[in-house]
Amino acid sequence: MNSLKELGEFGLIDVLKQDTINDHSSVVVGIGDDAAVLLPTPKQLQLLTTDMLVESVHFDLTTTTPWQLGYKAIAVNLSDIAAMGGAPRHAVVSVALPHSTPPDLVVNLYKGMKEICHEFCVNIVGGDTVSSPHGLVINVAVTGEVEPANLVRRSGAQPGDVVVVTGNLGSSAAGLELLTAGQWEDYDFAWPLVTAHLTPRPQVKLGQLVAAAGATSMDDISDGIASEANEIASASQVGIRLYAGQIPLAAELKEAAAKLGKTPLDYALYGGEDFQLVFTMEPGKYAALLAANPELPVTKVGEVVDAGEGVTLVDQAGQVQTLKARGYNHFRQED
Template identity: 60%
Template sequence: MDIRQIGEFGLIERIREDAIVEAATVVAGIGDDAAVVLATPKHFQLLTTDMLVESVHFDLSTISPWQLGYKAIAVNLSDIAAMGGIPRQVLISLALPSDVTIEFVDGLYQGIKEICRQHVVNIVGGDTVSSPNGIVINVVVLGEVEPAYLQRRSGANAGDLIVVTGNLGDSSAGLELLQRGRWEEFKFAWPLVTSHLTPRPHLKEGRVLAAHTATSMNDISDGLASEANEIANASQVCLRIDAERIPVSTELREAAIHLGKDSLEYALYGGEDYKLLATLPPEALAAVSAQVDVTVIGVVEKGEPGVFLLEENGALLRLEAKGYNHFRQNEKGEHDVAM
């Protein structure tokens, strides 16, 4: 059965079921012209949005509806994590071809509702429209953060340590394995593919870093090189990163050999890891490490704003931001495309 048989309002009623996880924060959810939620006193409100477009951000031949729904929320929650915040409410707008099946939408929202339950986030509204050219998913997240916990990209200081939460590069290697096909044959592929299809937003890690005086933070959506340059430019500092300290998984090392590439390239430029990159005073490291896993990958220094990579041979290489960019042309004159 496709969505033409139940129409827009029938679809909204299906979506509305089990949308509220924490009723105490909601006055009116789905069903009115606007949602009404309770703001927490003495907190800043955080707002973020991301759009996922079929054939640009996802390929339905390599991702299930459940995984797509889960990931659509995860990438937005990662933005809240990077601000040191807590997500509270989401609004989801869908543009769907009229021949999309009810089963597809049900699967999509099962994934959406699963991650919302995990992080106690309510679905309070959105929009549904028809689309002539593929599926578009737009998510808006409302979160909050105490003023003392608020994280920006612009607070890094000389002497700070540079840390990341979790391994880097798994997602981009997982995507490449999906695109090449027959990835199920390789034991090393499963965690990499899972990392790409259902990333975990590092909300706990963001809160712990914020609580222990992190000076800047950024989520790693476009690759470590890109995010590090954003912090360097916003803070007007120099970031020196040690290549040997960048955490990569055993599975990524195995995949890189299979794919004929360098695992470090995936970690630096791959993107869609949704881990956190942060700077913090050295004296805060022990307290942070006691609660969450972080890896020190470098230090913040005075000097010309930029990022430099200390290679294994001792050479110092300026690290340019070469991650994914929607409107940049590559060397062949073609535009970047992400799936």
């Protein structure tokens, strides 16, 4: 098959629908009818989220492989489910493809999706495959489930709670800058950063663990910790104090920032697409969580304070500054 025209929409769907069900017990009808038919788990809350990725806005096919793009298109949705404390279950995938798209590109795009779905036991149960006059567009919608007692919203943070993040922050944004600048392949430090950007791992297991351990609020870090801290503070009507010296940065990020002439912390505060989690928790419960899971990749970065204090960053000299959201904003007015 040399072109989408030769393969046709229905031939394409026949190829794509293979190996899409990882949990057969919950799927009555997958791809191939008007709608998927699914068996929900009794007594669980259902979660639903969607994300759209647009060529030249969210990705550039000269710096990502189709496989990586497929992986990421699913990952960003699983990250939203993780941030509620839930388990992802089913995905529907829409793709708009230019007529010139090589069929292999589409097959590899779906291979990346199927890989991450297999890894997280998510089923691809439907979708839409259409043509596009300009550029590739991918939309994924994902359902999830959560025990009512384990649901974590953004709005439950209480003064006195600790503020904790998973993993390292800022790696993805530095990875994007390296990709955009080009000629990064010779630098060992660049690989983990570029990987963090191209194939972020959604923190589903950690999200479920900290939800069960009593997280009072949670958000995935898609727009930089400054933005997410403001979102939690606003939704919970609290203040948040972060400590610059406690924000976890990969050693490679520090190397990259030196090379790029930037401050590593800025990537963590304002960079996008880390897809780590930030959560708040009563200090005693956090201590118990750490005692039970000593190897947990989490770092305390601050405290929840009264709303009047706002969202602040305390630098290593003890200076306090207001921390504003400066994450990515589609349609933002240029400064």
